[in-house]
Amino acid sequence: MTTNRSIRVTVNGQEYQREVEVRMTLADFLRESLDLTGTHLGCEHGVCGACTVLLNGEAVRSCLMLAVQTDGASIETVEGLAPDGELTSLQLAFQQNHALQCGFCTPGLLMTATAFLRETPNPTEEQIKDAISGNICRCTGYHSIIQAIKDVSQS
């Protein structure tokens, strides 16, 4: 029984080749194998959105994919947003609007909002609410997050 496979993935612009056990989730691969622990794991069954990453540009739950399925794919994680330490306008807007408290949900929200804003640069408030409905935050009450996304879309 072959339980390991070699995969080649591009993560935040860097190519990696790794051997993975086929049952390893993408989230665990990013965190444990690549040491990219910015991707957070909350529920691990697709409800909380904390582990959201971009797969070929689309927001997906990394706990609901196997690492082996990303062979040949391009992945963006929160670490890729500010590779040189200079925050993106979205990250700055989160900071300025206090759009995070404990920060656990923040990587997932940033990745969800990043994909959303690429596709919908000038969203309505309703569209923003709909876009982030798959990301649970237990601290902020969401208003500051919505405001942050609104700010960056208007800037």
Place this chain on the structure above:
Amino acid sequence: MGISAKETPNVCDSNQIMKPPKFEYFAPETLAEATALLAEHGDDAKILAGGQSLMPMLNMRMVRPQVLVDLNGVADLGGVEQHLGGGLTIGALTRQRELERSPVVREAAPVISAAMPYLGHVQIRNRGTIGGSLSHADPAAELPALCTALDAQFVLTSSSGERTVPARDFFVTDLTTALEAQEILTQVRIPPPVDGSSWGFYEVCRREGDFALAGAVCMVHLDASGTCQDARIILFGVGGAPVRADAGVGALIGTKPDAASLQKAADAVSQELEPPGDIHASAQYRKEVGGVVVRRALAQALEGRSQ
């Protein structure tokens, strides 16, 4: 053994971090390979499509398949095609997000476009597939009810050939369909829209994107005088499989639907429902709300929002 966790950074084999149970993984590139794998492994195999239902079940170890057959690499299983007559053929691996955005779906089966935003969240729809949702057959899922209301046909393929099963005969009960262990749902065929028919979709859930506590899809066909010639009302979340609410249809046919007849139809549906109760909603609540969603879906159809 000693401490080993981070000593081999290129191979990650720590059992502590593995959520899913062990399985053998196959990623066939053709449908023939995929069906051959299912013929060989049968009940021991599970098909992985979008993974948005199967992966949680694996992560929680509610299922422990020996073999996983990943369809994502199979050529020609996705995509939406419109026929000359106006009907659609939808490949099983078509993502829900594609259904949501497809202009062809919006034209030929607008009720699907309208309902997709209610299916999970965007991250789920980016991966989740129509074939996966139908084969999984969650009682609260939208797509089984939509396909039943649209009188869709499903193509089931195995190594010994294919057969076509109408949606109304496909869903047996909770998570149980007419699929045999060696079969794959490969195509969804949706007939062309009927002239003069309109549709409605309504669901009630606790939070946006949650599973519906109760929902309804309806198709209503009025003649030139505004008299209801035909209708179909399908509920979800109120039984093991999509529930045909023929009592509600009976209350509409031959009438010129108005607020009073919609209420009558809703009451007739509610009366016949025998929904399950669980921690999300009691049976009594679902019975009541089942009538409400029917009334609102019918009202939407008659408002002509479906044009």
